[in-house]
Amino acid sequence: MERLPGFRDFYPEPLPDPNAWSADLRRHVFDAWRDSARRYGFREYDGPPLETLELYTAKSGAEIVGQLYNFTDKGGREVTLRPEMTPTLARMAGAHDRQYRKPLKWFTIPQLFRYERQQKGRLREHFQFNADIIGEKAAAADAELMALLIDSLRALGLTRADFMLRLSSRNAWQEFFNRRCADAAKAYDFYQAIDKLEREAPAVSESRLVALGFSLDEVRAFIAAGQPTEELQRILDDLAMRGLADFVKVDYGVIRGLAYYTGPVFEAFDCQGEFRAIAGGGRYDNLVQLVSNGKVDLPALGFGMGDVVLTELLKARGLSPKNVARLDAFVLIEDESLRPDSLKLLQTLRDAGLAADYPLVAAKSDKQFKRALEANATHTVRLERSAAGSMMARIKQLAARTEEVVSVTEVVRALQ
Numbered sequence: 001m002e003r004l005p006g007f008r009d010f011y012p013e014p015l016p017d018p019n020a021w022s023a024d025l026r027r028h029v030f031d032a033w034r035d036s037a038r039r040y041g042f043r044e045y046d047g048p049p050l051e052t053l054e055l056y057t058a059k060s061g062a063e064i065v066g067q068l069y070n071f072t073d074k075g076g077r078e079v080t081l082r083p084e085m086t087p088t089l090a091r092m093a094g095a096h097d098r099q100y101r102k103p104l105k106w107f108t109i110p111q112l113f114r115y116e117r118q119q120k121g122r123l124r125e126h127f128q129f130n131a132d133i134i135g136e137k138a139a140a141a142d143a144e145l146m147a148l149l150i151d152s153l154r155a156l157g158l159t160r161a162d163f164m165l166r167l168s169s170r171n172a173w174q175e176f177f178n179r180r181c182a183d184a185a186k187a188y189d190f191y192q193a194i195d196k197l198e199r200e201a202p203a204v205s206e207s208r209l210v211a212l213g214f215s216l217d218e219v220r221a222f223i224a225a226g227q228p229t230e231e232l233q234r235i236l237d238d239l240a241m242r243g244l245a246d247f248v249k250v251d252y253g254v255i256r257g258l259a260y261y262t263g264p265v266f267e268a269f270d271c272q273g274e275f276r277a278i279a280g281g282g283r284y285d286n287l288v289q290l291v292s293n294g295k296v297d298l299p300a301l302g303f304g305m306g307d308v309v310l311t312e313l314l315k316a317r318g319l320s321p322k323n324v325a326r327l328d329a330f331v332l333i334e335d336e337s338l339r340p341d342s343l344k345l346l347q348t349l350r351d352a353g354l355a356a357d358y359p360l361v362a363a364k365s366d367k368q369f370k371r372a373l374e375a376n377a378t379h380t381v382r383l384e385r386s387a388a389g390s391m392m393a394r395i396k397q398l399a400a401r402t403e404e405v406v407s408v409t410e411v412v413r414a415l416q
């Protein structure tokens with residue numbers, strides 16, 4: 001049986017083939033995301049993977065709605081696998097906003113589903129680190145999020161030489177649009193045309209823009225001028241105070257594809273331009289109000305960083321750590337009469353918080369040793385009886401190839 005196209009299996013290392021997805025690398029990425037969120041004071045939340053179709057139809061825009069994994073459930077409800085997290089967050093924040101002091105600083109790592117055309121960096125499921133701040137209008141919140149985005153990439157070993165944030169403004173584009181077009185209903189199509197400028201042939205972009213009353217040249221001139229608005233300047237100043245100004249440049253070539261963005265928006269890219277966006281986000285000050293049917297009005301902003309492009313980038317830059325999973329000890333049982341004592345020792349190691357494994361059934365010693373190596377154990381431990389008849393443990397440090405023999409009660413200390 002084959003798996004569905006655009007979906008992934010994650011294997012433990014060593015991988016069955018170099019193109020397989022690594023569960024160890026995924027854990028490494030998730031750990032870096034979680035730890036960065038913790039350092040920034042973000043709290044973890046989650047929601048259901050299946051949502052009502054309605055949550056996305058009016059709010060996210062036609063493009064993503066066209067990519068939904070939606071169906072009618074057995075109770076006749078119109079439902080869909082979540083393609084993104086932001087509407088769920090807006091729903092959750094709207095439902096219980098009084099219980100929490102504002103601003104909320106929340107993060108999550110959901111698996112998301114989009115029926116997209118498979119291409120480099122785009123699959124039909126992905127994991128996405130989402131960090132959002134709800135209930136804060138000040139530019140400090142935008143800067144705080146961008147700093148978190150920068151630091152979560154740096155936590156994985158990427159540097160300014162590897163990635164860059166491009167900061168733009170929906171407000172600036174909206175003013176540009178309003179100066180030339182009075183039909184607000186066309187704004188979304190216009191944003192979509194700008195969003196696709198770098199990925200589509202110029203002739204296609206030109207015809208999209210002309211249909212909306214714009215020319216490609218005037219759009220390009222606006223991007224080239226690239227002057228930060230006051231709003232963007234405040235964000236840049238804040239990031240400069242943190243010593244992070246270098247990581248960000250104003251670039252109106254970014255606008256974001258989703259419909260709900262309202263203010264500053266940004267995307268992270270690799271500096272060599274090899275990959276699609278690593279992450280994207282921005283302000284969506286009206287979404288909580290929209291999703292709560294007008295009951296709760298809270299400004300909001302956030303970003304999403306997918307695991308697919310990020311993993312490709314880490315591999316390309318040689319930053320996927322080798323041997324992430326590690327055993328502190330593999331307990332060798334070469335003499336089956338020592339199995340009861342070995343099990344007792346094993347339990348002591350595990351109780352002490354050490355990662356320890358052993359042969360479940362009798363096996364040849366070279367097989368046991370190979371298993372210890374494959375499990376990336378730092379030590380092997382083997383019980384043996386001394387000439388005087390007392391039980392001793394022979395601890396071998398595999399990398400250094402050193403050995404010591406200690407009494408059974410000393411094993412935990414010796415391994416620690």
Ligand code: HAM
Nearest residue numbers: 084086122123126277278279280281302303304306308
């Ligand atoms: P998005 O730009 O649609 O934004 O997705 C954010 C990131 O998720 C992308 O930059 C990319 O890394 C990854 N991604 C998106 N689609 C796919 C796919 N089909 N395959 C692999 N990776 C993908 C959002 O989803 C917003 N809800 C983010 C946000 C949070 N805005 C405010 N808060």
